[in-house]
Amino acid sequence: MTALWDYLRDNHAEIQSWAVTTLWLSLLPLLAGLALALPAGWLAARHAWTRDTLLALSGALYTIPSLVLFLVLPELLGTRILSAVNVGVALTIYVFALLVRTITDALTAVPSELLAAATAIGHSNLQRLWAVQLPVATPVIAAGLRVAAVSNVSLISVASIIGVSQLGQLFTLGESTETLTPIVLGLIFFVVLAFLYDGAILALTRVLTPWRKAARP
């Protein structure tokens, strides 16, 4: 335990800057992936052919090994191989791929009678999406988002292999110097981060869907 504290104190400045990068790398791709997946999921939920196309695409994206993506993206984006942008884009792609399916399923699962009622009293398609379909689908989307957030955090640690400076460095460092302390410290950081995301999304969902609490006996 004291070894952890000592290590933390000695490498304080470096770990802090890694932590900031890690936070950005975990948060921005999550938000960007969600922002892209929402319209895609909506489109997929509307027609059979868009559904098939988009789900096939997102499935294909998800099967690309992360390491390959980290290595190929610099070529495609024209960035340097060590740039954090590569990791950010790669993570966004994974979040997107994961969420498109969830959002499509969540939107399709809204009872058709409910949608018919919304249409029947005069909602346009967009009003209906905003007022009824999206709110009712929120709990399922949020569940998918929790999975994406956690998988996102664990993927960041992999990114350290290609040398982007973030908390994943603790693992490569520990391995190269054959010391356990940084590895344990890194583990703690990532587990805490995963829990933070999980808890935050859960809390936000509760706030956004007060009616679900009311529905429970």
Next chain:
Amino acid sequence: MIRFNSVTKRYADGGVAVDSLDLVIDSGEITVLVGPSGCGKTTTLRMINRMVEPTSGHILLDGRDVTQIKPTELRRGIGYVIQQAGLFPNYTVLDNIATVPRLLGKTRRAARRQALELLGKVGLDPALAGRYPAQLSGGQQQRVGVARAIAADPPVLLMDEPFSAVDPVVRQQLQRDLLQLQADLHKTIVFVTHDIDEAITLGDRIAVMRNGGRLAQLAAPAELLSRPADTFVAGFVGRDRGYRALGFASAGHLPLHDEAVLRIGEPRGAARDRGQDGWVLVVQDALPLGWLRTTALDDAADDPVTPEMLNLGGTLADESGTLREALDAALSAPSGRGVVVHEDGTFAGTVTASEVLARIESRAAHLREQATR
């Protein structure tokens, strides 16, 4: 007025749901579409607000072809209630009701204030305003559904089996309240049901449909019961239609008998003196309560008559009610003497089944005579 001009709907898979339907729905009336499952009632209803577009033919709303009106605009001017109410689970009761006024551009404040007024109108406690639909009973949900449909005061109301998911007692209450609301609002209501009894209770006119969305008969309830157009309608209307038709025949001035009544709290001894054929009618403030069997009284002659001692089996017939009510009162009374009440519920007199039957006989004879003339 809603007019269907040879309207046909053929779905993409080739099935004809509605086949060259001609139908006129009068303003300010309740027109009930009734028929077996799959006969095209919902399709017919949904063509009015363009949820379903006809394959051919025209639907005119007050002379205007509905296809000339923008769907969202058309629908905001037509109330719609579906089975299970179709309430938005994520909105409170108040916001559910306020939906259409909001869509029409009212401020949230104004829409909510209006919604609050409507709660009382559909028989809901204003305390329910902040609840979510999941916290309401089925009957309450249906009332919210009705309130939402009339919130923007549309002249036309479409109702697709709105009461079929609630139990019979609640359904009867909802039907009664709808009729009361309609007496107030005079909407043009198109009401879909597969329950002929509900159709007869609610309809000013009833359109009986047969499979393939064809109109079998359009008539007022009494006419439907007494003169079904063909064997299909006759079968659908049911076997006891002769009896049910009495529900539309005024009893007129029945020969009422006076009755020596007993007030609640009077000594039991008095019952034996006033009883007739072993039964005496017990009242409270002139309102009939029930019948007391005089032969079964024990010896405590000075003890008062209490409500627990009464037989409550008899129904009450209204003085200005129907022959069916009067006959039912007579048949259900343990004394064989049906209790008839004034409009304010006070005791008017009694009538026997044979007297009501005599009235029914003479009415039937009169109708036969008219028919042969």
